[in-house]
Amino acid sequence: MNTPVITFRNVTKNYTLYHGLTGGFKNFLFRLPKAIKQIRDSKYCVLKEISFEVNSGETVGIIGRNGAGKSTLLGLMAGVLSPSSGTVEVKGKVAPLLELGGGFHPDLTGIDNIILNGVLLGLSRKEVAHKISAIIKFADLGGYITQPIRTYSSGMLARLGFSVAAHLEPEIILLDEVLAVGDADFQKKCMNKILEFKQSGVTIVFISHSMDSVREICDRAIWIEDHRVKMTGDAVTVTKAYQSCN
Amino acid sequence: MKNQPKSSHYLDLIIVLFLKEMKVRYKSTSLGYLWSILHPLSFAFVFFIAFKVVMRIQMEHYTLFLITGLFPWQWFANSVSTAPMTFLGNASIIKKVNFPRNILPFAAVLQDMAHFLFSLPVIVVFMLFYGKSPGLSWLYGIPLLLAIQFLITYGMALIVSSVNLFFRDLERLTGIALTLLFYFTPVVYAESMVPEKYRSLIYLNPLASLMINWRNLLLNGALDPRHLTVSIVYGLVIFGLGSAVYKKLSWKFGEVI
């Protein structure tokens, strides 16, 4: 199966820096011409004319230094960010971006978060209700599942988030360094689940600073540096090149 | 590239977000009901003391007069004053999933509307106490005014919640604007008490015609067609404006939040 499910064509992403606005309305109004000019000028370019494809069923690792633009790339895939130019095409049901400090609302319980998560992903309430016991079992949070998630540790949040994503039958999973905080036991569980996903043809994009996990999970790796794709190819080759460069 | 929901799924999304809002805001549903009544009632009490007891306003059933204006006003004021936080408070959702973000203010305004509806029985109790009773015209009048107020309130909420992501101090401005608007709207006084030469200015206030009709409907079972038309026009304009602002800004939400 070599049909691309994620396609980036000449994607450029600029962030507008709003330092002119943090001064608030008053500053903005009193220095209107200057403020507008400032907004126009203060763009920060993170990704510059990037093009690549991710094929259906592939597991791809994204590597690069802090601030290279990995999370930005994932945000573009998830559709929560829009490219400044170029096109991003994603085909299939995307699971909510999984990142550190997951969870949706601190005052909601684990169960509430699961339901919200599922419905936002595109399931009906009924479908979520069917799956909820399997999710709770996988997360294995004991009595905490009925507690507000502000009482969770970061590992527990990752467990909750991953469990939901794993059971909602997504076609594309985006992981931003989530596995790093799970304990050995849960990491193993996740690894197994990810392997299971690979077998069933789910596409996974995985950001990590751990070259070992990239090598272990991914077929392919993309190395982002200086706003561009510096290297892409077989996971072992790319991670080796990246390591020898640092 | 997006999980665009079908219409049946929209409903599920709204229900789930509605319930979430309920939990987050009031922690428990039963207490939420109490708040939605206590808040406007305490306001009514304050204005009763100020205008009836102290300033001796010449009006019979002033309590009834107050609450028939204050209850719908509270819905509007609650929705708009919490709007700056609608997107900010849901930052983690917005940064993780692509879905129609306007469902968030929609569910929030729906929430306040529900509380207003739940508070209507209180108005009925007061009416019965003063020897009045609800009219048949409520059957069509209430849904009609609800729809108009929903348009106005949702439109305002869209504007305030979207713009606040870019100007974080909008929250304060909103508070000031609401207070001003409140005293320019015939809620604690009747429109007939406004001096003749200023009376036509009332039409400049998008909320005035609506509030006048609420009171008209609840107290006398009547709707003023002229005020009705004005409020429908305001509803459409504000809703259109809100949608335009949202459309223009929403693609940037993920990065400024």
Ligand SMILES: Nc1ncnc2c1ncn2[C@@H]1O[C@H](COP(=O)(O)OP(=O)(O)OP(=O)(O)O)[C@@H](O)[C@H]1O
């Ligand atoms: N919302 C934003 N507004 C302005 N600049 C941003 C925004 N988000 C990220 N940036 C900038 O874009 C660059 C890339 O950020 P990004 O989060 O994509 O990096 P990353 O590769 O994920 O880094 P890390 O390994 O530390 O997670 C950084 O310089 C960051 O400061």
Ligand SMILES: [Mg+2]
């Ligand atoms: Mg990152």
